[in-house]
Amino acid sequence: MHLAAVPEERARRNPHQPCVADERTELGNAGFAVRVRSAASVLRARGVRAGDVVAVLLPNRVEFVVTLFAAWRLGAAVTPVNPELTDGEAAFQISDAGAKVVVGQSDSPLVTVRVEELATAAPDEGPVADDEHAIALLIYTSGTTGKPKGVILDHANVRAMTEMIVSGLELGPADHSLLILPLFHVNGIVVSVLSPLLAGGRSTIAGRFRAGTFFDLVERVRPTYFSAVPAIYALLAGLPETVRPDTSSLRLVVCGAAPMPAELIQRVEERFGVVVVEGYGLSEGSCASTLNPLAGPRKPGTVGRPLPGQEVRLMDARGQLVADGPGEVVVRGPNVMRGYLNRPDATAETIVDGWLHTGDVGRFDEDGYLVLVDRIKDMIIRGGENLYPKEIENVLHTHPAVLEAAVVGAPDPVLGELPVATVTLYPSARASEAELLQHCRERLTRVKVPVRVDVVPALPRNPVGKIDKPALRRELAS
Structure with missing residues (x-):
C-alpha cells in the first residue's frame, strides 16, 4: 500500500477508530480521511500538482499531518520548515525547495495558504497518487558549507523505513504514540506518526515539551510509546524525586538523534519503569539504521544492531570495507536517500558506490552491536x-x-x-x-x-x- 492511501484505507477498515489528535482536535479514521481530502482540494485549487513541492511552516499540530497526506494524495512532495527559523532562513529553504505553496499560520509573511483554510473546501474526488518513485519528503539539514541541504526521500525510501520501524518496535493496532519531537525532523514524522498509522495504531501530537508537565500528559493520554532525544531524558531524570508518575501504559520509549550515556539509560529505566530502546541513523537514511532489539539483549553504550533490510558496515580511509573498527560507518539499503536536492557534488561525496557515508566513526562489538566512537565532521x-x-x-x-x-x-x-x-x-x-x-x-x-x-x-x-x-x-x- 502506498503511504498516500493510508487515510482512505484506515477509513475503509475502521471508520470510528481514533487516528490523530492534538490539544485542539481529535480525529477518527473517517474524519481524518475527510480532512485530508478537503486539504487536497485547497492545495489543488492553488495549483499544486504531481511533482510539486508543498512547504509546511507549522508547529506540531494535526494540520501538519493532514497537509502531509493531502500533498501526497496529489503526488506532491512536502518540505517541513522549522517554524522557529528566521524569515531569512525559512525563505532560503522555501526557495531552494521550489515550493509551490507555503502552508502555515497567518502571522508569517511567507505563508500562502493559511492553516484555517485547509478544512473549508469540499473533499477532493481525484485519484490517490501511487508512484513509489515520487519524492515524498525534502528534509533540510545543515551542511558543513554553511547552507542547509535538501535530503531527497522518495516514497519507496519512506515506506521501507516505516516498515523497518514497525517491525523493529513490534508496532501493532494497539499502539499509541505520543509525538514530542518536532515534525520538521524525519524522526518525528516516521517514528511517531507514519509508523503507528501504518501499523493500525494512532498518534497524539503534543505541544512544546515541558519536563514539569510531561508526565501529566502521559497519564492523561496513556500512550504505549514515545520517541525522544537524550536531552529530554536528562531533563526528565532531573525532576524532583517526589515525581513518581504512572507510566504503566508505556510499552517502550525510544531514544535517537545522539548517543545516550549508559548511565542515563539505567537511571531512566529504573526510576520510571520503562524500557529504553536506543537507535542510530541519519536523515539521509530516512531515519534509523540500527536499533537495540526490543526483545533483547539491549546493550546500553551501543546503538544496537543493523535493522533488517539494511547493511551497516565500517570503511577505512581508502574506501575499503573493514571487519574490525574503528572505521567510518557506511549504510546501504532501500532507505538511503536519492541525494541532495540540486547538489550533485555533495551527493557524490556522500553516496559512493551505493554506500551512504555517515561521517561517524564506529566499531562493532563481539555481538554485532554498533558502538559510535567519534564524528569525522565538526558537527x-x-x-x-x-x-x-x-x-x-x-x-x-x-x-x-x-x-x-x-x-x-x-x-x-x-x-x-x-x-x-x-x-x-x-x-x-x-x-x-x-x-x-x-x-x-x-x-x-x-x-x-x-x-x-x-x-x-x-x-x-x-x-x-x-x-x-x-x-x-x-x-x-x-
Whole structure:
C-alpha cells in the first residue's frame, strides 16, 4: 500500500477508530480521511500538482499531518520548515525547495495558504497518487558549507523505513504514540506518526515539551510509546524525586538523534519503569539504521544492531570495507536517500558506490552491536539538534568587526553539547560579547546561537596554519 492511501484505507477498515489528535482536535479514521481530502482540494485549487513541492511552516499540530497526506494524495512532495527559523532562513529553504505553496499560520509573511483554510473546501474526488518513485519528503539539514541541504526521500525510501520501524518496535493496532519531537525532523514524522498509522495504531501530537508537565500528559493520554532525544531524558531524570508518575501504559520509549550515556539509560529505566530502546541513523537514511532489539539483549553504550533490510558496515580511509573498527560507518539499503536536492557534488561525496557515508566513526562489538566512537565532521549535537559550526561562523563573519571565527562544542550535562564561539577582531575594531550574541540572535534560530562568544587576540593554529579546533575543544573540556 502506498503511504498516500493510508487515510482512505484506515477509513475503509475502521471508520470510528481514533487516528490523530492534538490539544485542539481529535480525529477518527473517517474524519481524518475527510480532512485530508478537503486539504487536497485547497492545495489543488492553488495549483499544486504531481511533482510539486508543498512547504509546511507549522508547529506540531494535526494540520501538519493532514497537509502531509493531502500533498501526497496529489503526488506532491512536502518540505517541513522549522517554524522557529528566521524569515531569512525559512525563505532560503522555501526557495531552494521550489515550493509551490507555503502552508502555515497567518502571522508569517511567507505563508500562502493559511492553516484555517485547509478544512473549508469540499473533499477532493481525484485519484490517490501511487508512484513509489515520487519524492515524498525534502528534509533540510545543515551542511558543513554553511547552507542547509535538501535530503531527497522518495516514497519507496519512506515506506521501507516505516516498515523497518514497525517491525523493529513490534508496532501493532494497539499502539499509541505520543509525538514530542518536532515534525520538521524525519524522526518525528516516521517514528511517531507514519509508523503507528501504518501499523493500525494512532498518534497524539503534543505541544512544546515541558519536563514539569510531561508526565501529566502521559497519564492523561496513556500512550504505549514515545520517541525522544537524550536531552529530554536528562531533563526528565532531573525532576524532583517526589515525581513518581504512572507510566504503566508505556510499552517502550525510544531514544535517537545522539548517543545516550549508559548511565542515563539505567537511571531512566529504573526510576520510571520503562524500557529504553536506543537507535542510530541519519536523515539521509530516512531515519534509523540500527536499533537495540526490543526483545533483547539491549546493550546500553551501543546503538544496537543493523535493522533488517539494511547493511551497516565500517570503511577505512581508502574506501575499503573493514571487519574490525574503528572505521567510518557506511549504510546501504532501500532507505538511503536519492541525494541532495540540486547538489550533485555533495551527493557524490556522500553516496559512493551505493554506500551512504555517515561521517561517524564506529566499531562493532563481539555481538554485532554498533558502538559510535567519534564524528569525522565538526558537527555539534545540542539536545538532539544537529548544528554545523560553519553556518554559525558564516554569520559571525558578517559582523564588520570580526576577522576570524571558530565554533566548537562545549560539553553540557543536559544538552550534550553547546556551541561556543571564539573570534578575533580586525585591528582597531571593537565589538563586545553582547553585541556579537545579538548579531547571531537576529540571524540564527535560537538553538544555533552560541552560548558564549570569546574575543581573543589570536586563534590557536596547527603546524600547517589552520585554526586548531581540537585545541579549542580541549580547552573547553577542561
